[in-house]
Amino acid sequence: MEVTVYIVRCSDGSYYTGLTKQPIEARLWEHNNGIYRGYTLKRRPVELVFTETYDRIIDAIARERQIKGWSRCKKEALIRLAYEELPALSRNRQERPRPSTGSG
Structure with a gap:
């Protein structure tokens, strides 16, 4: 069984990372047609x-979590x-320096 980890760029410029067992074209169609809430x-x-x-x-689940x-x-x-x-x-x-909490 093949599993695809993917990243899509959303219309607002943000990224969504997911995985699918179906052909990636079918999953992309589902995203663009609002099949799933999310x-x-x-x-x-x-x-x-x-x-x-x-x-x-x-392995795909581990990679998806890593990228997220x-x-x-x-x-x-x-x-x-x-x-x-x-x-x-x-x-x-x-x-990167962490923001000051104001204490101390």
Whole structure:
């Protein structure tokens, strides 16, 4: 069984990451026709910008969760297939100064 992890760009410029066992074209059609309630329903149309295919659903689920936790910049590097940029983008996110809480 093949499982596809995908990213779509929504009409508001945001990204949605999901996975599907059906052909990606069918899933994209479902997003654009409002078949499912959820994030993309009010952000149509959506445009497919990235896919990866896995043989095991557990691997696809892990990858989907990983990507969902990434920053916008890191997702955009992945979409560009700029894999060499991904480690630095992880480090940059961790090294950013945190906002002051006002105490102390």
